[in-house]
């Protein structure tokens with residue numbers, strides 16, 4: 001069943017596997033693509049440590065994925081706040097275009113230069129605000145975005161500071177733009193997909209759920225922790241960051257509750273999701289997941305997960 005999203009992306013289903021930073025790689029991206037979704041590389045995809053050259057790893061990951069699938073795959077460009085230079089995003093964009101990537105998921109406030117370069121190259125632009133508002137979505141469309149991702153507070157990873165949930169974010173962005181909108185934040189099963197469509201979304205952008213799949217490089221210990229956790233185990237450790245509890249994260253949550261505004265930087269100093277979620281040292285750092293973690297109760301193959309989520313699109 002085709003719709004505007006599948007037409008724009010050239011995929012079988014209107015489903016995008018969201019970037020998961022260190023936890024994505026060529027195997028995951030290709031598995032999603034071969035199962036009919038859009039596989040997306042996050043920053044640090046396939047990288048094991050900071051010692052590795054990020055650009056070299058990225059190029060190898062793209063080539064490996066292109067060997068594993070002939071279906072479309074996408075690259076993430078994470079933009080710095082407006083006014084700051086975007087040299088790293090430019091570098092990733094140039095190298096990805098040279099290797100034949102034609103779909104970009106651009107996160108952050110819209111940047112005219114990056115947007116125009118993507119459109120001038122004839123590529124597809126998926127725009128995702130970190131703090132979605134109707135005005136920012138309209139600006140993204142004016143600058144050439146083909147698809148908008150409307151992300152609610154329920155999501156995993158870095159969360160919107162304005163605290164607006166998926167249920168209210170999606171229709172407010174749908175009403176503001178004429179291009180198709182994908183819903184993101186807390187979608188872990190077919191009920192979430194159906195709810196997203198009922199709110200006016202034409203596709204879904206799913207991150208956390210893919211961490212607990214057979215093809216995911218998320219550390220086995222972290223997968224087990226996710227399978228055993230519920231939303232009651234989540235702590236707000238910074239205005240824009242949640243984590244499952246461990247002693248370090250409990251300390252940061254206490255500091256944040258007491259008014260400390262440096263706790264997000266503290267999670268970055270600990271290495272973000274890398275120590276706990278890639279290397280499995282569960283006490284060492286954050287364990288990020290969406291608020292729908294109760295719904296993550298098995299470790300399916302990527303193809304089976306996508307078939308379940310997309311059962312209404314057969």
Ligand SMILES: Cc1cc2nc3c(=O)[nH]c(=O)nc-3n(C[C@H](O)[C@H](O)[C@H](O)COP(=O)(O)O)c2cc1C
Nearest residue numbers: 018019020021107155156157185186206207208290
């Ligand atoms: C461990 C983890 C890492 C993430 N890393 C990134 C990232 O590097 N860039 C980005 O734009 N979003 C990142 N996200 C956000 C996902 O793209 C997010 O999961 C998506 O918005 C969909 O929400 P969901 O997790 O509720 O499905 C990350 C999310 C998680 C759980």
